Amino acid sequence: MNKYINEQIRSFLEEPDMIAALANVSAVISQNYDRLNWAGFYLVKNGELILGPFQGKVACVHIPFDKGVCGKCYRDAKVQRIDDVLAFPGHIACDSASRSELCVPIIVDGQVVAEIDLDSPEKERFTADEENEMIQAAEDIAAAWTEHHWPN
């Protein structure tokens, strides 16, 4: 457990520009968590999930709400910690190296406005502690969303 990651994330959320803030948050996550091949955001926009700031290889730009781990995270408004993505029906492989995934909804006024999405080439990569850190990050991002009047 990295007790500083949430403090670092909160400091970058003082920035009022959404793209700038989320770009730095994606960098903080990828610098603090090892064995990731992707760390970033999907944003809810025009009835689908659209690629946001991230660190990693090129990724799917549009994800429908009924597809993939990210779609399930949106529909259920619940964290998806997937130990083996190959066993997840409908998983979208942006990078065929991905083996586990952690997807956390960012909820503002009861609506999912975005998601934190992390991928790893290692099966069962994500711990319960990291899940809790990303839930805290999502709550801090939701607070910044309201404070800075980001679009939803």
Ligand code: SME
């Ligand atoms: N694997 C995700 C798609 C996004 S990429 O991992 C960056 C999914 O199944 O929804």
